[in-house]
Amino acid sequence: MDKNAHTTGTNLTNVNRIGRYGVKWGIVALIVMIVGRMVVVAGIAYWKAVNPEPPPPPTVGFGVLPEPIFPAQQADDKPVTYTLETANGRLPGFPDRAKVYFMPRSIPSLLADERAKDTAAEYGFTSQPEILDEKTYRWTQSTQSLISTFELDVTQLHFTYTTDFLSRPELIVNRNLPTNFDAVESVKGFLSSGGLLPSDAATASSTVKFMKTVGGNLTEAVSLSDADYLSVDINRNKIDGLYEMFTDLGKTGTITAIVSGDGGGRNNIMQMKYAHYVPDYTQIHTYPLRTVDEALRILQAGEGYIPDATIDEAVIRSVVLGYYDPTDDYQPYLQPIYVFVGDNDFLGYVPAVTSAYLE
Numbered sequence: 001m002d003k004n005a006h007t008t009g010t011n012l013t014n015v016n017r018i019g020r021y022g023v024k025w026g027i028v029a030l031i032v033m034i035v036g037r038m039v040v041v042a043g044i045a046y047w048k049a050v051n052p053e054p055p056p057p058p059t060v061g062f063g064v065l066p067e068p069i070f071p072a073q074q075a076d077d078k079p080v081t082y083t084l085e086t087a088n089g090r091l092p093g094f095p096d097r098a099k100v101y102f103m104p105r106s107i108p109s110l111l112a113d114e115r116a117k118d119t120a121a122e123y124g125f126t127s128q129p130e131i132l133d134e135k136t137y138r139w140t141q142s143t144q145s146l147i148s149t150f151e152l153d154v155t156q157l158h159f160t161y162t163t164d165f166l167s168r169p170e171l172i173v174n175r176n177l178p179t180n181f182d183a184v185e186s187v188k189g190f191l192s193s194g195g196l197l198p199s200d201a202a203t204a205s206s207t208v209k210f211m212k213t214v215g216g217n218l219t220e221a222v223s224l225s226d227a228d229y230l231s232v233d234i235n236r237n238k239i240d241g242l243y244e245m246f247t248d249l250g251k252t253g254t255i256t257a258i259v260s261g262d263g264g265g266r267n268n269i270m271q272m273k274y275a276h277y278v279p280d281y282t283q284i285h286t287y288p289l290r291t292v293d294e295a296l297r298i299l300q301a302g303e304g305y306i307p308d309a310t311i312d313e314a315v316i317r318s319v320v321l322g323y324y325d326p327t328d329d330y331q332p333y334l335q336p337i338y339v340f341v342g343d344n345d346f347l348g349y350v351p352a353v354t355s356a357y358l359e
């Protein structure tokens with residue numbers, strides 16, 4: 001046999017063997033690289049999850065804020081003690097910051113008088129108004145069924161509409177109260193007809209309560225069958241779909257109305273108060289919040305606001321973050337508050353923004 005042929009065969013065998021080893025170890029290396037990359041990526045993701053980058057600091061673009069102005073209260077108007085009795089005996093956790101919105105308001109203008117009279121005319125008040133002061137006009141009219149009064153802030157177009165419905169027992173002889181949905185739609189329709197339905201309340205949820213007349217006054221009824229009227233409260237939409245509004249009157253809205261079963265549409269509005277400012281939702285900044293523990297200490301020290309203090313001993317069952325939206329006084333910012341919720345419809349408010357950013 002030719003020695004060169006044998007050598008050549010041996011070399012080819014060695015080359016094949018080396019090639020197979022190369023492919024084998026190449027595959028192993030590729031698998032190691034793929035698995036290693038997966039392990040590294042998973043490790044980095046886990047590390048980031050366990051050690052997330054701190055968020056940027058709150059923007060605090062409005063500078064130091066004026067503290068929310070609550071109605072004045074005396075010590076005797078508040079509970080003597082505050083006891084925390086949540087489900088787990090602890091306070092809940094909250095974010096370290098919240099949004100604050102600028103709340104613009106209209107300024108007096110030469111067109112205010114004309115605009116006010118046009119608004120009143122939309123509700124059937126076409127006579128000359130009584131001028132109560134430089135910004136408040138009053139119209140009164142009498143029809144066969146009701147005597148009604150319309151008081152309007154000519155600058156803000158906030159108004160109070162009242163009738164003498166409580167002295168008209170014929171309105172409840174044939175009670176045919178609307179559904180809760182229809183009652184709310186009547187209120188929104190009343191506002192819309194005067195061009196006053198605010199965008200942030202047009203789709204907002206509402207609270208409807210059953211009311212009855214007792215001794216010429218309204219009191220809450222236990223059921224629809226016992227009711228003479230419906231009370232409707234409308235507030236603005238929740239902030240971020242989470243944080244609801246609280247007024248100086250608790251959960252009473254900035255839009256409130258009494259609805260009857262007489263007539264239909266806006267004809268069944270017996271009484272309404274509209275005191276709704278619309279924030280500029282494009283002017284927004286975030287502010288750091290005080291801890292809820294600190295807020296509880298402030299409340300227990302008697303420095304919070306109690307919308308309806310009728311008890312001496314407050315038992316707190318939960319705490320929520322909300323926004324303070326007063327029904328009368330203008331405030332330049334829509335600000336967050338801690339709301340302590342307890343037995344017997346107890347509510348207690350404490351400003352949520354840390355004191356370093358409150359005047």
